[in-house]
Amino acid sequence: xxxxxxxxxxxxxxxxxxxxxxxxxxxxxxxxxxxxxxxxxxxxxxxxxxxxxxxxxxxxxxxxxxxxxxxxxxxxxxxxxxxxxxxxxxxxxxxxxxxxxxxxxxxxxxxxxxxxxxxxxxxxxxxxxxxxxxxxxxxxxxxxxxxxxxxxxxxxxxxxxxxxxxxxxxxxxxxxxxxxxxxxxxxxxxxxxxxxxxxxxxxxxxxxxxxxxxx
Amino acid sequence: xxxxxxxxxxxxxxxxxxxxxxxxxxxxxxxxxxxxxxxxxxxxxxxxxxxxxxxxxxxxxxxxxxxxxxxxxxxxxxxxxxxxxxxxxxxxxxxxxxxxxxxxxxxxxxxxxxxxxxxxxxxxxxxxxxxxxxxxxxxxxxxxxxxxxxxxxxxxxxxxxxxxxxxxxxxxxxxxxxxxxxxxxxxxxxxxxxxxxxxxxxxxxxxxxxxxxxxxxxxxxxxxxxxxxxxxxxxxxxxxxxx
Numbered sequence: 001x002x003x004x005x006x007x008x009x010x011x012x013x014x015x016x017x018x019x020x021x022x023x024x025x026x027x028x029x030x031x032x033x034x035x036x037x038x039x040x041x042x043x044x045x046x047x048x049x050x051x052x053x054x055x056x057x058x059x060x061x062x063x064x065x066x067x068x069x070x071x072x073x074x075x076x077x078x079x080x081x082x083x084x085x086x087x088x089x090x091x092x093x094x095x096x097x098x099x100x101x102x103x104x105x106x107x108x109x110x111x112x113x114x115x116x117x118x119x120x121x122x123x124x125x126x127x128x129x130x131x132x133x134x135x136x137x138x139x140x141x142x143x144x145x146x147x148x149x150x151x152x153x154x155x156x157x158x159x160x161x162x163x164x165x166x167x168x169x170x171x172x173x174x175x176x177x178x179x180x181x182x183x184x185x186x187x188x189x190x191x192x193x194x195x196x197x198x199x200x201x202x203x204x205x206x207x208x209x210x211x212x213x214x215x
Numbered sequence: 216x217x218x219x220x221x222x223x224x225x226x227x228x229x230x231x232x233x234x235x236x237x238x239x240x241x242x243x244x245x246x247x248x249x250x251x252x253x254x255x256x257x258x259x260x261x262x263x264x265x266x267x268x269x270x271x272x273x274x275x276x277x278x279x280x281x282x283x284x285x286x287x288x289x290x291x292x293x294x295x296x297x298x299x300x301x302x303x304x305x306x307x308x309x310x311x312x313x314x315x316x317x318x319x320x321x322x323x324x325x326x327x328x329x330x331x332x333x334x335x336x337x338x339x340x341x342x343x344x345x346x347x348x349x350x351x352x353x354x355x356x357x358x359x360x361x362x363x364x365x366x367x368x369x370x371x372x373x374x375x376x377x378x379x380x381x382x383x384x385x386x387x388x389x390x391x392x393x394x395x396x397x398x399x400x401x402x403x404x405x406x407x408x409x410x411x412x413x414x415x416x417x418x419x420x421x422x423x424x425x426x427x428x429x430x431x432x433x434x435x436x437x438x439x440x441x442x443x444x445x446x447x448x449x450x451x452x453x454x455x456x457x458x
Contacts, residue, residue, distance in 0.1 A: 143381065147361060147374050147377070147378055148361070148364070151364045151365070155360065155361065155364055158357055158360070159357040159360075159361055159378060161353075162350040162353040162354050162357065162382075162385075163350075163381070163382070163384070163385075165346065165350055166347070166350075166388065169343075169346065201381075205377055205380075205381060208377060209373075209374060209377050212370060212373040212374060212377075213370065213374075215370070
């Protein structure tokens with residue numbers, strides 16, 4: 001709890017880091033209707049594709065400087081030396097980023113879906129999907145950023161973006177099943193299964209990668 | 216005895232000398248098998264009942280697809296060996312294999328697209344098998360760019376190994392994609408557990424082409440790994456004697 005509070009205070013100070021991705025998400029979703037005709041049925045055609053891509057991009061931006069400041073000022077080195085559970089600290093940092101960025105983005109996803117589809121059931125179904133997918137994307141981009149720690153976040157994003165593509169495919173399929181009235185819980189369970197593996201594996205691998213950078 | 220052999224072989228010096236001993240044999244043997252199988256498949260095998268002559272691209276497409284995944288698996292094993300036992304040769308192999316893996320995956324994608332036009336009526340479809348193979352291709356490119364972005368080779372080797380291990384999750388997805396999703400791509404015709412669903416007149420040249428292509432790619436890996444060793448060990452005294 002203490003670590004989580006500390007991570008919260010650190011992230012809260014960096015307003016650009018948490019507010020920036022949310023605003024980018026918002027801007028993409030607002031910009032989308034401007035590119036198509038303002039007819040409700042036309043608006044819905046590509047809406048969900050834009051929604052998933054907007055979540056992906058905002059999570060990519062959110063993790064841009066997740067370690068670099070701590071790496072440059074030597075904090076990471078100190079943490080590695082002192083803290084025995086470095087993996088736990090990484091997990092907590094990801095959780096905090098998710099709470100501060102992933103959750104607001106999911107709420108915005110719900111609002112935008114409701115505004116576009118005018119379907120409350122569909123909009124409510126978007127919440128768990130966007131919450132789980134944003135957490136998965138965060139983990140993947142954290143991994144990418146750890147790999148390219150002092151080489152720019154773009155390289156990291158390019159390295160882990162291919163791993164995010166299957167999640168996008170599952171999101172697309174789950175949406176079709178919601179729209180067709182088929183049981184979409186299987187897709188949520190599939191995403192949760194992936195997430196449960198990623199939550200454990202990614203912090204462990206990231207800790208080893210950061211140690212390799214510090215050696 | 217085996218342990219001693221592995222330890223000896225894991226030394227870049229021994230590896231380099233062993234490669235020189237076996238290279239010519241593997242190359243000529245594979246080349247003969249591949250040319251023989253390709254000739255058999257292209258000229259002697261009868262036309263397919265449904266696909267006509269277009270099916271003959273399998274003698275390039277199937278070996279390339281098989282190799283694209285096998286090479287990644289080899290990289291995965293080499294990564295574990297490098298991270299656990301710190302065997303330098305394993306790290307050299309990973310970076311030696313990556314561009315060749317990218318090339319075979321590219322061949323698999325292109326030959327698949329060419330095959331897709333007469334059989335599916337489209338050269339590209341975002342189905343599970345094709346998309347996961349494209350992801351594999353991007354992974355290979357990512358691995359190469361990650362390694363090239365670091366001047367410190369040792370650090371690059373470690374990071375590369377970790378990324379290879381993470382990316383290995385894609386291999387079972389590619390393999391099982393045709394079973395897990397309903398795709399345009401056909402399911403496997405040759406499996407270890409079941410009788411092949413392909414006619415023997417097409418099967419034997421296919422097996423021959425896989426073996427031949429495999430051998431030729433192994434030769435490319437050997438040359439590439441030799442090149443890596445010569446670059447990375449250039450300061451060692453034995454390299455000067457070798458050159």
